Amino acid sequence: MTETLMATGSKSEQAYAAVKARIVDGTYSPGYRLVLAAIAKDLGVSVVPVREAIRRLEAEGLVTFERNVGATVSGIDPTEYLYTMQTLSIVEGAATALSAPLIGPADIARARAVNEDMRECLQHFDPVRFTALNQDFHSILFERCPNPHILDLVHRGWNRLASLRSSTFRFVPGRAHESVDEHEALLRLIEAGAGADTIERAARRHRAATLDAYLAQSNAGSLNAR
Amino acid sequence: MTETLMATGSKSEQAYAAVKARIVDGTYSPGYRLVLAAIAKDLGVSVVPVREAIRRLEAEGLVTFERNVGATVSGIDPTEYLYTMQTLSIVEGAATALSAPLIGPADIARARAVNEDMRECLQHFDPVRFTALNQDFHSILFERCPNPHILDLVHRGWNRLASLRSSTFRFVPGRAHESVDEHEALLRLIEAGAGADTIERAARRHRAATLDAYLAQSNAGSLNAR
DNA sequence: GAATATTGCTTCGTATACGATTTCGTACTC
DNA sequence: GAGTACGAAATCGTATACGAAGCAATATTC
Numbered sequence: 001m002t003e004t005l006m007a008t009g010s011k012s013e014q015a016y017a018a019v020k021a022r023i024v025d026g027t028y029s030p031g032y033r034l035v036l037a038a039i040a041k042d043l044g045v046s047v048v049p050v051r052e053a054i055r056r057l058e059a060e061g062l063v064t065f066e067r068n069v070g071a072t073v074s075g076i077d078p079t080e081y082l083y084t085m086q087t088l089s090i091v092e093g094a095a096t097a098l099s100a101p102l103i104g105p106a107d108i109a110r111a112r113a114v115n116e117d118m119r120e121c122l123q124h125f126d127p128v129r130f131t132a133l134n135q136d137f138h139s140i141l142f143e144r145c146p147n148p149h150i151l152d153l154v155h156r157g158w159n160r161l162a163s164l165r166s167s168t169f170r171f172v173p174g175r176a177h178e179s180v181d182e183h184e185a186l187l188r189l190i191e192a193g194a195g196a197d198t199i200e201r202a203a204r205r206h207r208a209a210t211l212d213a214y215l216a217q218s219n220a221g222s223l224n225a226r
Numbered sequence: 227m228t229e230t231l232m233a234t235g236s237k238s239e240q241a242y243a244a245v246k247a248r249i250v251d252g253t254y255s256p257g258y259r260l261v262l263a264a265i266a267k268d269l270g271v272s273v274v275p276v277r278e279a280i281r282r283l284e285a286e287g288l289v290t291f292e293r294n295v296g297a298t299v300s301g302i303d304p305t306e307y308l309y310t311m312q313t314l315s316i317v318e319g320a321a322t323a324l325s326a327p328l329i330g331p332a333d334i335a336r337a338r339a340v341n342e343d344m345r346e347c348l349q350h351f352d353p354v355r356f357t358a359l360n361q362d363f364h365s366i367l368f369e370r371c372p373n374p375h376i377l378d379l380v381h382r383g384w385n386r387l388a389s390l391r392s393s394t395f396r397f398v399p400g401r402a403h404e405s406v407d408e409h410e411a412l413l414r415l416i417e418a419g420a421g422a423d424t425i426e427r428a429a430r431r432h433r434a435a436t437l438d439a440y441l442a443q444s445n446a447g448s449l450n451a452r
Numbered sequence: 453g454a455a456t457a458t459t460g461c462t463t464c465g466t467a468t469a470c471g472a473t474t475t476c477g478t479a480c481t482c
Numbered sequence: 483g484a485g486t487a488c489g490a491a492a493t494c495g496t497a498t499a500c501g502a503a504g505c506a507a508t509a510t511t512c
Contacts, residue, residue, distance in 0.1 A: 455511090465500105471497095
């Protein structure tokens with residue numbers, strides 16, 4: 001690949017972006033063994049920048065690292081999925097509540113448009129597209145969160161979720177309908193200037209409900225104790 | 227294999243632990259310029275492991291890094307403090323609520339003992355000791371949280387706070403009394419088997435109140451909208 | 453005298469090289 | 483035939499080396 005663009009900056013950054021992209025798009029599927037030398041050769045750099053990239057990905061939880069053994073793409077161990085979703089329900093709920101007062105009519109309109117696309121998408125259901133739109137929708141709602149730390153946590157959560165192949169809704173297609181309706185309800189709450197607590201709770205339950213749907217289908221009990 | 231001698235593991239680990247310790251204990255105060263070569267020489271290793279260590283610390287937010295310039299210890303910019311405390315209020319509240327059902331009488335007793343130490347500490351007020359005990363107390367309450375991701379976020383939050391020189395309560399000594407009382411109230415809630423929502427709310431407000439006390443003293447408004 | 457160009461120093465960024473550790477295959481013994 | 487011990491290949495961990503980028507102080511020109 002000679003598509004080198006200066007814009008990316010350092011080799012570490014390039015390596016980070018490249019590996020992350022391949023994890024997210026599924027080129028490196030969960031369990032894939034990330035060999036430093038191989039990646040370095042593939043990217044046309046030495047192993048040192050690749051090491052740094054891997055470490056960063058480790059910090060984000062996208063890969064797991066074992067000393068003297070190497071890195072592998074983090075699995076979608078159902079337990080991991082559960083933990084990630086639960087964590088996301090909490091931080092995303094908070095982020096949405098914090099950003100609600102800063103959401104203007106234009107944002108609402110955009111979000112509603114996306115949600116309409118989702119509703120339309122229900123006809124000939126495409127889980128991948130639906131999941132992508134779902135992320136767009138929620139991004140509009142939490143992106144104005146004034147606390148950058150919380151926002152960062154939300155982004156990390158979504159990233160981990162994205163490293164699941166294709167789509168969340170592939171596993172729980174039945175949730176799609178309810179999800180769209182809950183989105184609209186959430187929008188109305190924000191429009192009406194509902195309290196932070198109300199919005200947080202609604203956002204959290206929305207995500208927790210998806211998790212519960214997944215769990216119910218897999219087998220076990222529920223974490224959604226609220 | 228005798229791991230006793232090599233207990234520290236890799237040089238990267240050592241460097242990470244060493245630098246982190248120095249940040250936390252104040253040897254490297256905020257704004258301190260972290261020069262790779264100097265640290266490497268000081269630790270008797272080369273710069274490569276130090277680089278990795280710095281990167282990890284960057285991911286945790288303890289240091290800020292600028293390309294081709296270097297790393298500095300993250301400042302206690304009041305805004306940063308605010309963001310960190312707010313984030314911690316959310317994740318710690320959640321962690322405490324999740325761990326509450328798993329807290330046994332023994333834990334309660336330990337926590338209460340620590341809180342009594344804190345009460346006693348109020349006589350000849352020592353902010354450093356008080357802050358340390360405060361962390362011990364809360365650790366007991368959230369450490370049983372079954373979701374490792376959330377627990378990790380809580381630990382990171384506390385770490386960032388610890389990188390503030392000495393003590394939170396140095397800045398808001400007036401909060402110490404109320405804090406001890408709120409601790410006892412929290413313990414009673416847990417003992418009584420209160421709902422997750424109630425406990426989460428109490429834990430969050432407890433922290434948010436400390437943040438508000440800090441803000442009120444500094445000057446500005448309040449984030450504690452609940 | 454002030455603004456700008458130049459030079460040199462400091463520090464980071466990455467490549468290459470070598471030592472350390474793990475893993476897997478093979479041979480040997482019981 | 484099964485289990486263990488040994489060894490080779492693969493891969494990671496770290497050191498050293500050199501090139502690149504930023505920064506500061508000084509020289510130079512208008």
